[in-house]
Amino acid sequence: MKVKQAAKVQSKWIKTKILLQNSSIKPFIPDTRRWNEANLKQMIRDYKMIYIKPERGTYGNGVIRAEHKEGSYKYQLKEKVHNFDSFPAFYQSLSRTVGKRSYLIQKGIRLLKHSGRRFDIRVMVQNSPQGVWEATGIIGRLGQKGKIVTNYHSGGRPLAIGTLLQSHLGTAQQTRLTEELYALGVRIARQMNKTYPNIRQIGVDVGLDAGMTPWIIEVNTNPDPYIFNQLKDKSMYRKVMRYRRAAKGK
Ligand SMILES: Nc1ncnc2c1ncn2[C@@H]1O[C@H](COP(=O)(O)OP(=O)(O)O)[C@@H](O)[C@H]1O
Ligand SMILES: [Mg+2]
Incomplete structure (x- = not known):
């Protein structure tokens, strides 16, 4: 595939085709x-x-x-x-x-619900100041009642994933799932990076179904870092911003 200079990749179709080339990512991509x-x-x-x-x-x-x-x-x-x-x-x-x-x-993924509303998960993956791909943040997005999307700009509410997962998984399982999502996020970033050498961060939208399979709904190459500022615990937000500044200085 032709190498693009743009750090923003808009076509969901092209992004899907890039991810399908990787057999360790493919099982998580909905048809x-x-x-x-x-x-x-x-x-x-x-x-x-x-x-x-x-x-x-x-x-x-x-x-x-x-x-x-x-x-x-x-x-x-x-x-x-x-x-x-x-x-x-x-x-x-x-x-x-x-x-x-x-x-x-x-x-369609039948997304898990919290208080009767659908939610999905955003995983932030960034190229570290040392030049290594690293998952730097994870956050849940709870859709409004009766809505079919969870986006912040469509009224979705960013919440700690522990809040959203507590009725679905025990704490040990939550930790395992987070580790799994972080590892998947890093594989996705590396795969995207092969075609787009200039990207420094991605945000992966992941949907969970009742079987807890993490489905890749979309990969954003220009993810909003500020949703992490909505969390009471600012540690993720600070790390995300620190990596962002380092990437801009490169
Ligand atoms: N295949 C799907 N199954 C379940 N929910 C989905 C699916 N595709 C999209 N959604 C919901 O719609 C939202 C927006 O879709 P997305 O593909 O991320 O487009 P956008 O670029 O507008 O964010 C997702 O965050 C999710 O809540
Ligand atoms: Mg999206």
Whole structure:
């Protein structure tokens, strides 16, 4: 693949293809394909729940969650739910919403919940002042009630992962999961770095399902460091900012 100078990589499709090249990352990537009628039909049939999102979206904008149950179909964009009793009606409405924009379809992950709201996890990985990839932070993002996205800019609330995981895992298991996510994050950073030699930090959006499988929802190459400032404990925030300053000085 051609080497790009840009530190920001926008296409979720290109990023997914880069990660799929690594067999130790591949098992954690939900099936992702381009938006078209055939892919929609097959994926909604196989997975029952899917996410449809802009190839170059941010902040959760334009993200759609679709579900198929007992012969009926529905999708949600922002707070509005649209119901259909046939696939053609469902497809037609979605295709008007998507329009001419470039969209992807991804297997939906039934995200764990905390007080009835969905949450996912952001793992921050940065190139250290010594030039080594290191996971520097982990934080949970709790979506608003009735929302299908957890992004801070869409009303999601950054919370310590211990708060979100306490009803799902014991403390020893939480530590193990964090270590696993840190190791996965570092593998992802190294893999991205092969194609993009200039990146110095990534933020990985990870979704957990009931089986505690960490699914890679998205990799951000321009992650917001300030969400870590929302935590009472400022140690992660300080480290993230210190590594950031060091990277800028290079
Ligand atoms: N396949 C999926 N399964 C479950 N939730 C998803 C999926 N894709 C996206 N989401 C939810 O939507 C949010 C935004 O999607 P994401 O792919 O990260 O796009 P953006 O660039 O807008 O942040 C995610 O943080 C997650 O809460
Ligand atoms: Mg995201």
